[in-house]
Amino acid sequence: xxxxxxxxxxxxxxxxxxxxxxxxxxxxxxxxxxxxxxxxxxxxxxxxxxxxxxxxxxxxxxxxxxxxxxxxxxxxxxxxxxxxxxxxxxxxxxxxxxxxxxxxxxxxxxxxxxxxxxxxxxxxxxxxxxxxxxxxxxxxxxxxxxxxxxxxxxxxxxxxxxxxxxxxxxxxxxxxxxxxxxxxxxxxxxxxxxxxxxxxxxxxxxxxxxxxxxxxxxxxxxxxxxxxxxxxxxxxxxxxxxxxxxxxxxxxxxxxxxxxxxxxxxxxxxxxxxxxxxxxxxxxxxxxxxxx
Amino acid sequence: xxxxxxxxxxxxxxxxxxxxxxxxxxxxxxxxxxxxxxxxxxxxxxxxxxxxxxxxxxxxxxxxxxxxxxxxxxxxxxxxxxxxxxxxxxxxxxxxxxxxxxxxxxxxxxxxxxxxxxxxxxxxxxxxxxxxxxxxxxxxxxxxxxxxxxxxxxxxxxxxxxxxxxxxxxxxxxxxxxxxxxxxxxxxxxxxxxxxxxxxxxxxxxxxxxxxxxxxxxxxxxxxxxxxxxxxxxxxxxxxxxxxxxxxxxxxxxxxxxxxxxxxxxxxxxxxxxxxxxxxxxxxxxxxxxxxxxxxxxxxxxxxxxxxxxxxxxxxxxxxxxxxxxxxxxxxxx
Numbered sequence: 001x002x003x004x005x006x007x008x009x010x011x012x013x014x015x016x017x018x019x020x021x022x023x024x025x026x027x028x029x030x031x032x033x034x035x036x037x038x039x040x041x042x043x044x045x046x047x048x049x050x051x052x053x054x055x056x057x058x059x060x061x062x063x064x065x066x067x068x069x070x071x072x073x074x075x076x077x078x079x080x081x082x083x084x085x086x087x088x089x090x091x092x093x094x095x096x097x098x099x100x101x102x103x104x105x106x107x108x109x110x111x112x113x114x115x116x117x118x119x120x121x122x123x124x125x126x127x128x129x130x131x132x133x134x135x136x137x138x139x140x141x142x143x144x145x146x147x148x149x150x151x152x153x154x155x156x157x158x159x160x161x162x163x164x165x166x167x168x169x170x171x172x173x174x175x176x177x178x179x180x181x182x183x184x185x186x187x188x189x190x191x192x193x194x195x196x197x198x199x200x201x202x203x204x205x206x207x208x209x210x211x212x213x214x215x216x217x218x219x220x221x222x223x224x225x226x227x228x229x230x231x232x233x234x235x236x237x238x239x240x241x242x243x244x245x246x247x248x249x250x251x252x253x254x255x256x257x258x259x260x261x262x263x264x265x266x267x268x269x270x271x272x273x274x275x276x277x278x279x280x281x282x283x284x285x286x287x288x289x290x291x292x
Numbered sequence: 293x294x295x296x297x298x299x300x301x302x303x304x305x306x307x308x309x310x311x312x313x314x315x316x317x318x319x320x321x322x323x324x325x326x327x328x329x330x331x332x333x334x335x336x337x338x339x340x341x342x343x344x345x346x347x348x349x350x351x352x353x354x355x356x357x358x359x360x361x362x363x364x365x366x367x368x369x370x371x372x373x374x375x376x377x378x379x380x381x382x383x384x385x386x387x388x389x390x391x392x393x394x395x396x397x398x399x400x401x402x403x404x405x406x407x408x409x410x411x412x413x414x415x416x417x418x419x420x421x422x423x424x425x426x427x428x429x430x431x432x433x434x435x436x437x438x439x440x441x442x443x444x445x446x447x448x449x450x451x452x453x454x455x456x457x458x459x460x461x462x463x464x465x466x467x468x469x470x471x472x473x474x475x476x477x478x479x480x481x482x483x484x485x486x487x488x489x490x491x492x493x494x495x496x497x498x499x500x501x502x503x504x505x506x507x508x509x510x511x512x513x514x515x516x517x518x519x520x521x522x523x524x525x526x527x528x529x530x531x532x533x534x535x536x537x538x539x540x541x542x543x544x545x546x547x548x549x550x551x552x553x554x555x556x557x558x559x560x561x562x563x564x565x566x567x568x569x570x571x572x573x574x575x576x577x578x579x580x581x582x583x584x585x586x587x588x589x590x591x592x593x594x595x596x597x598x599x600x601x602x603x604x605x606x607x608x609x610x611x612x613x614x615x616x617x618x619x620x621x622x623x624x625x626x
Contacts, residue, residue, distance in 0.1 A: 191344050192377035196391035196438070197365035206390070210381040 029272075036060065036265035043259045052262075059266035068250055073274065075159065076246040080227045082163040083170060084220055090167075091174030091219065092212065098175070099182045109179075116172040124236040127165045128154065158242035165233050170226075174219045181215035182208065221282045228275055247271050294355065294368075294445035294478030295320045296341060301350035303336055303502075310336050311502035313350060318446075318480060318495075323472050325481045327489040327525070328499035334482045335450055337499070341480065342371050342448050354445060365394075370439035371448040374455065376431045378423040378438075384410075385419040388437045395442075409437040412471075429460045436471070446478035453488065465491060486526055490514070498522050520622035523548045529578055529591045531616070538563070538585055544617035544625055551578065551593035553614035556600070561607025565590065567600050581608060 036059055038052035046052060063069060098109055115123065131138050132153035140150035153161045185208065193203045229248050238244045240253060251271060255264030300313040311333045318324050326334040339345040341352060343364035352360050359367050370391075378387050386393075388409055392402045410416045413433040423431055432452060439447055449468070453461045469492050472479050483489055489496050490510045498505040498513065498521070506518040510526075517523035523531050531548045539547045555561070556579070565583030577598050580589040590608060600606065617625040 186375060186377060188373045188375050188377035189379060191364075192371070192373055192438075193379075193390070194344070195342060195364050195369070195371045196442070197394040198390075202394060207379060210379075213381070 032265045032268045034265075035261050036269050038262050040261040040265075041259060042261065055262065059262045060269070063254070063263055063266045063270065068245060071243065072245050072247045072250040075243060076228065076248070076274075078159060079163055079166065079230070079244075079246060080224060082159075083166045083227055084223060086163065086167040087170045087174040087223065088216060088219060090171055091178045092209075092216075094171070094175045095178035095182050096208070098179055112175055113172045115169055118169070120169065120230070120232040121236055123169055124165055124233040127161075127168070128237045132161060154238050155242050158238050158244045162233055162237065162244055165237070166227065166230055169233075170223055173223070177215050177219050178212060181212050185211050217282075217285055220285075224278060224282060225275075228271075228278065247274065294318075296446060296478065296480075297353040297356075298341070299351040299353065301337075301340060301352060302348050303333075303340055303345065304348045309502070311340070314502070314504050316497065316504065316507070318478060320478055321476050323469075323479045323481065323492060323494045324497060325483060325489040325493035325495070326497050326499055327483055327486055328505075329525075330484055331501075332499045333502035334484075334499050336502075338371075338448055338450055338480060338482045342369055343367050344371075368442075368445040369448055370442045370444035370446075371450065372432075372435045372439050372452045374451045376423075376435040376452075376455075378431055378434055380423055383420050383422055384415060384426070384434050384437075387423065387434055388415075388441055391438060391442045405441045406437075409440045412440065412474075413437050428456050429464060432456065432464055433467075436468075440471075440475075444477070446480060449479065449481040451482055451484070453483070454485075461488075468492065487528060490526070496526075498525060516624065517548075517616065518624055520546065520548070520618050523616060523618070523624075529593070532588070532590045534586055534588075534590075536585065536587075542615060542617065545620050546618040546622070547610075548616035548618065549610040550614065551591040553611040554590065554592045555609045555611065556592055556594055556598070557607045557609065559607065561609040563590070563608045563610075565606060565608060567602060567604045567606055569602070570600065572597065579606075581606060583608065 035052075037054060037056065039055045039058075040046050040052050094112065098105070098112065102108075118126075129137070134140050134150050134152040137150075137153075139153070143150045151157060189207055189211075190203055193207050198206060230246070231248050231252065234240055234244050234246065234249050235252075240249045245253070247267070248271065251264050251267040254260050254267055296318040298314060298316040300315060301311065302309070302313040303311040326337060328334050336345060340347050343359070343362065347360060350360075351358055354367060354369075379390065382390065385406055388406045389402050392405060397405075406419070407416070410419055413436060415430070415433055415437060418426060418430060418434075423434060426434065435452070452468075453464050456464060465488060468479075468481075472492075481488075481492060493510055495507060496510055496513055497507050500521055506513060506522045508516075513522060513526045517526060517531075520533065524533060527550055529551050531550050532554075533546055533548050535546045539545060563583040563586065565581040565586075568580040568582055568589055570580070571578040575596070577594050577596070579592045579594065579598075579600060581592055582589045592608060619625050
């Protein structure tokens with residue numbers, strides 16, 4: 001990549017990819033922005049051919065003024081935060097466990113990754129019908145076995161249920177990344193700490209955890225990007241009721257259920273802003289961690 | 293105080309016996325070097341003393357007290373690792389203070405001891421840097437600093453200089469020797485480099501396959517190697533070991549003669565040969581001479597510069613006072 005010639009060749013080679021990516025992102029973004037300032041109700045006969053009425057910021061005011069907006073932001077942050085805490089904490093513990101030498105290590109490691117390969121829709125269905133069903137589910141059976149009243153998960157503990165399902169899906173990802181990070185820790189450092197008189201817990205907090213810092217921030221960053229947009233798990237289980245209506249789900253309802261494309265588009269713009277605020281925070285944390 | 297006694301200490305990993313039962317006493321204040329080829333069990337022995345590995349049988353006593361099942365931190369020993377094992381996310385100051393912090397010393401005492409150690413090791417201006425910003429030699433000094441502040445009964449060094457370049461190694465060698473003279477603490481030092489062993493040790497322990505081949509001061513080992521292995525391992529360049537008829541003439545199955553104890557002559561001598569490759573070091577010159585009736589080329593050391601060239605015919609004579617004789621089993625004949 002040194003000469004003038006090879007640089008321009010490189011630019012030429014990258015052009016198709018850049019154009020494709022730009023088109024992929026810019027077209028939907030522009031359309032969303034455009035619709036968000038229009039009155040667009042297909043069921044009432046609005047269509048692009050007949051022209052859409054310009055309504056200014058009305059859609060934005062209505063979306064944010066709706067009684068379901070703030071609860072949906074809250075639900076989004078609750079679910080994302082809950083899943084992050086569970087996957088990171090359990091991921092670290094699992095990674096430490098899997099790092100120990102034991103018989104059948106290879107097979108166990110592959111099994112641990114398995115949930116990541118299950119499609120979100122399928123895993124949500126399995127959890128809903130096989131595990132959490134208040135009559136026939138495994139949990140109901142377990143509860144009854146100990147003489148307790150089965151919990152109707154989807155209505156009484158809806159947010160927790162969704163956090164549980166999504167955590168189950170993302171735990172393998174966190175475990176895998178943290179496991180590779182733990183494996184890169186120099187064992188002499190742990191031995192040095194042991195000689196220095198650090199007991200097991202101190203070794204964990206002073207040596208292992210700081211070593212994992214970078215991997216943890218990467219796990220948090222990548223997971224947040226994907227968790228902000230979880231949809232299938234909610235659609236299949238609670239359908240957005242019982243306080244599980246996230247911002248993504250609210251936008252879906254505005255566009256598909258209420259057939260209000262303008263209002264949904266305004267919601268989409270809010271979602272972009274929220275995602276960017278979160279990303280900004282995360283990038284600063286990650287950037288600080290990667291500098292070291 | 294730091295008198296360490298190993299009593300029939302043995303170590304096996306599964307069915308493999310790495311160290312057969314051995315006895316060894318390290319006196320207080322001694323600088324002991326474990327030396328041997330790689331895989332001879334010298335690092336394992338050090339880790340047994342440190343407590344990082346459990347002994348399979350036998351007893352380790354530190355200052356007369358049984359320490360066999362005492363955890364590493366409670367043995368009062370400090371270790372410097374081959375990779376230095378510094379904590380990368382902590383500053384030099386925090387690295388050195390770590391053992392003190394674990395011992396829950398108060399902050400004033402901690403910083404007093406860290407400053408003192410940094411002063412001894414010339415690290416004062418680097419205290420607030422991270423290990424990643426230091427050179428190899430500086431990192432090595434931080435690792436030593438972390439060991440010093442604990443004021444241990446003995447220091448354990450596990451090949452501490454093997455990651456440094458040649459020039460730095462000579463410097464650090466002197467610094468560690470200097471440190472030993474000043475602290476007068478027991479030091480156990482593991483290396484595969486016999487030069488390090490010869491220059492630093494009060495007492496050398498030569499190991500092969502977990503067995504102690506010989507224990508003694510550097511000069512004892514140099515003058516009277518107990519067997520062929522020690523004879524070939526100690527000394528640089530290596531001792532010439534000669535078998536066959538020529539050895540029989542001197543009354544032993546194998547004879548050994550160090551390169552510095554062979555005289556070269558153009559006219560007469562005991563062995564006749566042709567000069568091969570020569571290595572000129574300025575102060576000394578090493579000749580590799582192929583002699584009639586001797587399989588390996590004989591290495592000869594001559595002081596200063598000598599006018600001998602590739603292909604020249606020469607006569608060699610071993611100094612009879614410095615001739616080593618070994619029997620069939622490879623043991624020294626006194």
